[in-house]
Amino acid sequence: MIITLQEGREEAEIDWKHWDLTLHGKAIDDRGFVVLESVRHRAIEMTEVVYDPFQLKVAVGNERIAADDLTETLATTRGMSVLIEATTLGFAEIVLICKALREIKHDSIDIVYLEPSGYQRELRHPLLKRRDFELSSEVPGYRAIPGSAVLLGDRKKVRSVFFLGYEEARLRRAFEELQMLSPASTAVAFGVPAFRAGWEMDAMANNISVIREQNMRGGVHFCGAENPLAVFELLCEVHRGLDQGERLVLAPIGTKPHGIGVALFAAAHSEVGVLYDHPLRAPGRTTDLGHWHLFSIDDFQGG
Amino acid sequence: MRDPIHNLLSPNRTEEIGYDVWREYVLPPFLTRTTFSETRKPRVIVGGRGCGKTMLLRYLSHESTFSTDRVSIPDDAVGHVGLYWRSDTQFAQLMHERGQPADVWDTAFRHWAATVFGIEFLRSLQSIANSASSVLSEADVCSLDFSRLAAYRSDLPSTTEDLRRKLEDCLAEFENWASNVRSADAPVFLPGDRFLRRMIALAQEQVPSLKPLVYFVYIDEYENLAEYQQRIINTWLKHSEPPLIFNVATKRNGFKTKLTDGSESLSEINDYRVLDLENFDLDSEFPLFAAEILLLRLKLGGVAVSEIDPDQLRDSEQLPSRKDAQYSRKIQGALRQLFPGLTQSDLARRVFQDGSLKQRLLARIEDALEKRGELRSRCNEVCDERFPEASVVVPALLNRQSTPPEVIATEFEKLTGGTDNKFTGKTDWVHNNFVGCYLQLFDGLGRPCPFYGGFETFCQLARGNLRHFLELCYKTLSRLEGSGIGSDTVVPIEMQAESARQVASDLLPEIRSFGPQGNNLHTFVLRLGSLFSLSQQSPSQSEPERSHFSVSEGDSALGAFEQKFLSEAVKWSVLFEEKGTKKKDVTAAEGVEFVLNPIYAPYFHISYRKKRKLELTASEVTALISGNYEAVNKLLRAYQKRWTVEISGPQRTLFSHLMEGGEE
Known part of the structure; x- marks a missing residue:
């Protein structure tokens, strides 16, 4: 490709x-x-x-x-x-x-x-603002997509890569709903360089507490936020490094170009699974x- | 590099501990020998996040029962062999529609279960053979012949190891087909529970010592399965009998459908028993249990802890000894030493020992006197360092129009004179008002409030949630980094209180991940907590320590969406649901009360105790749950006015949106 x-x-x-x-x-x-x-x-x-x-x-x-x-x-x-x-x-x-x-x-x-x-950046801020008191849409949560599903199991060897955006709740929810994910073999990828200088700090600052809490220790990667090629190349490298019998599962909950990179990689590797939480996009x-x-x-x- | 405290206490997730939890597990006090090993009734195990559900199920599973850490295992252990299945519910949600008839998915789900049960069954045989149990040997396992299973699928091998590998291949085959129903061929489906029953029967036929074998299948996260999948499992529950008993584990409000495949529904008592893991006696059982777990973790981490014996904690025979009063005093005493709390009179005395707190108290009294048209200098008539608790509640009393200042002064004089008075007598002004008034002294102060420290307080903040309790301990002990933990370690109260506040702040954003309504549950907690916080700031404290509410017309007056929302809030332990207590109107219907999870109390600077209720109308509750910002703003302002709360600079954190007119 x-x-x-x-x-x-x-x-x-x-x-x-x-x-x-x-x-x-x-x-x-x-x-x-x-x-x-x-x-x-x-x-x-x-x-x-x-x-x-x-x-x-x-x-x-x-x-x-x-x-x-x-x-x-x-x-x-x-x-x-x-x-x-x-x-x-x-x-x-x-x-x-x-x-x-x-x-x-x-x-x-x-x-x-x-x-x-x-x-609409959502940074952790000590002062509560109006939007903290406003309602949002429901988020369906992690539901498998036909053709890209991987059956997770407590005994299954799975390596996961999360492409992160600024919404910490999406990463947190993954570990809430998919408790079979192993933090030891979960890696995260940030969009660096970001679309705009400084935006990468939003993703890092918002997600660091979840990463630490869950003790994720599968590695940290950086791919340009607007670069699906970098994502594809990263995933090729990760895929080559899988252990015997280990499955790769990808969670593109960051930028759209990262999602594009994941989609292209998943299309080329049918055995790769995708985890996605289907957020409803706010107008x-x-x-x-x-x-x-x-x-x-x-x-x-x-x- | 992770600090040692983190290593000791942080693996709160059971998944990190592994399948064999024998070493780490502490039997909850409400379990008895008969709870699991001698019962033949299916269980519906209910509990919220952090209650220890998964840990219990892993403890009951074969890896732990036949742990290689156990030096001796009674022969009757085979009377309870646990198989644990936590289904991948995001995958399970794929199994409907997609151009396949419902009966195909029904059969596919049974097949999935059969392969998983089969794999676990074969693993359990290995666990038994590898353990100190004399019931089954490695040679027995190798000699087993499962060739008769070919009646279900002709490609199933006969030996234990080959069969396990084949079933794992079957699982991969199923996964491929379910993900790609158009392009992959449907596998030959195995018949659910019957497959497992057959495997058990074949093993028992060939190895006589396995005759007493009874398997207990524990299906976790039941609430996340589709309804038809739940019905299938309900059917298995209903038809459970030795050697195969099915059990499910679910969050609160997660066991909704009682339907089965047949015409009869499940009925409690006849078909199953509920085991509520949060059914602790919160005053006595939970503190002891929580203390035992913490001490065990510290001991396993190398800290010198003489008070506990790990073997005693995991042995069901020794449960009675753990209920001994002396034992309880010893264990809880160790935690009280590590996390000492302050009594009410200690807290009050410290107000006068702290210059700025004392100044605040005096200023509040003087301001209140002035508002009542009294001289500020009368402060010395109603404030005395020798009677600190009474002094602390005086500002609230002075802010009550119904209580003349003269009466307060008179009662204070009686108090200092040692005669019967309203501060400590039947009216008990101190008992009823101290906590609310004490919290007010710390409003906006920017330093930790000692009310939130102490071992007993941690237990109340955690409210039966082990994860929260351990999080409080971890956050507190991690502040000691560098000093280490020893048998004589004492954590200062301010450090404990600051940790409690930090834990509350950290756990609030987690609510967003609580299911599809997570974001709105988070918003609801902010709204409700803000309302309780406003109440807490009411100068008169006429109804102090409000941390729970009820719907004045009864919760049936709420709309379907709001009722479902509250049910969801209870499911995720954001709220606790309790039977209504004292009614102001005795003719009113008996309702329920919803208690905000006390773990969030330090964030909102409110009491964690369940004292006074806020009765809200159905429309007010609806506004809090599903109202737009304007409706909530209006509600908060209305109560702000009713309670004569002035929001000033120090309260900016929670109420900045109100102060800015609701704009960003």
């Missing part, structure tokens, strides 16, 4: 192509609307894909299918150029799509992502527009 990265401060700085099909999610903020508008002019067809983690179904356009049938449904894209719009798609959709397109023998795909220039969660990214994946059938 060859992953090529393009980044631009403005849309015009990207060397765009044209695609037969763009697979995208629902826009819930300015970024989403802007990026969909941008790709609309560059794709013949646009199809919305939304995954339901409770019913294990995927809505592809107007059709609602079992997630296991996504490969069959997307089989008609064989021979087409496909763009995955990762700003509006969630991680679950991205990994399902990547796996399906790989099974359909796509040789190359592209993934576009528009990063935020800011977001208006990110503010303003950051840099544009276009990730081109060639030799998609390679490892």
Whole structure:
């Protein structure tokens, strides 16, 4: 798999192509609307894909299918150029799509992502603010994704890698709900360099207490927050270092580009499992527009 | 590098200790010899996070029962061989829909269970053979022939070791199929509990010494399984009989469905018994139990602890000796020495020994006198260092319009004169008001309040939760880093109190990880805790130490969502549910009271004791649970006004959002 990265401060700085099909999610903020508008002019067809983690179904356009049938449904894209719009798609959709397109023998795909220039940072602060007293959405929690599930067990040798963001509750909840994860073989990865200088401190400061409490000691890694290639390469290295009979499980609860890296790696390695908590994205969660990214994946059938 | 204290106390997660917990386990005092080993009734084991549920189940499992650390094992130990299964519930949630009929998933779940039970059964035989038990030898295990299991699947090998490996392959095969139902072939499914029964029967047929064998399967995290999966397990529970008894472990409110595959539902007493792991006598049993666990951990870590004998703590025969009063005094005495607390009169005396606290008290009395139109100089009539407890409660009394200052002065004079008075007599102003008034002296002071220190206090803060208790101890002892722990170590009260505050602060964000409603449970605790904190700051302390509430119209007046939310809060031990106590209106319906987990009390600077109740209307409770910020702001301001609480600079931490008009 060859992953090529393009980044631009403005849309015009990207060397765009044209695609037969763009697979995208629902826009819930300015970024989403802007990026969909941008790709609309560059794709013949646009199809919305939304995954339901409770019913294990995927809505592809107007059709609602079992997630296991996504490969069959997307089989008609064989021979087409496909763009995955990762700003509006969630991680679950991205990994399902990547796996399906790989099974359909796509040789190359592209993934576009528009990063935020800011977001509602949640730092630990001694003073309680209004938002501490406001309600939030329910978070479904860690539920397996068809095709990417690993059966955890007390006696099973599993190595896990958590790609962390600023929300400590997501890491904490993983160890609350998945008590079979072994802290001894759990590694964490931070997005360094971050999208913006200083943001990496949010992730580290917010997660350090959980890491310490749980005594996670499988290692600490750093990959650029906007760099799925770095994630892919890291995972190749981790995968090579697995013990006999040890399974690799990945939890992309950090940046979307990290999630993209995980999705590509999981597509190339069917035995790798994914843990994901399916957070409901809050409308208006990110503010303003950051840099544009276009990730081109060639030799998609390679490892 | 981890500090030694951390190594001694920190592995709070049972998973870190391993499957054989024989060495570390301390039998809870409410367990008797008959609780597990002689009963044949299935158990539903209930308990919240940190209650020791997983540790108990591991203790009951074959690795611990037949631990290689046990130098002698009675022959009748085979009458209770535990198999522990903690299902991967995130994987279990995959097993529905996806274009497969319900009966396929039903059979698949039974198959999953059968492979896991089979693997554990074979491991248990190895545990027994490797142990000091004379019931089964390695040669016996090697000689076992399971070829007749081929009736279920023709590819099942006959020897113990090969069969175990094959079942592990079956598990991998099942995992592959369940994850990829379209692309992988369905395996030949094994028939659930019947498979295990057959394995047990085959072993008993071939090794006569295994005739007394009775297996107890413990299925953990039952509450996280899908309903159809729970029904299957309920059916196994209902049909449990030797040599196979099923049991489940669940959080509180997690055993919801009683349905089985058949027409009859489960019924308590007939079909199962509930074992509530939090059913401690919180005043006597829990402190002793908690002390034993801490002392054992310290002893195993190399600290000289003469008071306990590890063998005694894990031996069910010696449970009665641990209930001996002298033993209890010795054990708890060791903890009281390590974490000494202060009596109420100690706390009061220290107020006068501390310059700034004394000044605060005097200022409060003088301000209250002035508000009542009295001279500030009258302070010396109602404040006397020789009667510190009474002096501490005077500000609250002076803030009560119903109590004339003259009366307070008169009663104070009676007190100092040694005659019957309202401070210490039947009216008992001191007893009723001291804690609330003492806490007020530390409001916004920025230093730890000694009220939150002491071994007994730690036990009350933990409220039966071993994890919380150990966390309090760990945080406290880790402050001694460098000095080490010895038999003569005494931790200063301020250090203990500061640790309690820190633990409360650390545990609050954890609430966000408590299930799908975690974020909102966290918000609810902040809202409710803030309300109790406002009450605590009421100058008159007319209803001191409010830390629990009830719904005045009864909790059935709440909507379905709110009732479910409260149930979820109880499940995660954010709230404790207790039967209603004293009713102001005797005609009102008997309801329930919801107690905020006392572990959070130091964060909100409120009492951890369950004293006075706050009766809220259904609409107020609804606002706290599901109201928007404006509704909560309105509620808090209304109570702030009702209780005449002035929020000033020192209270900024909790109430900064109110002071800023609710804006960021």
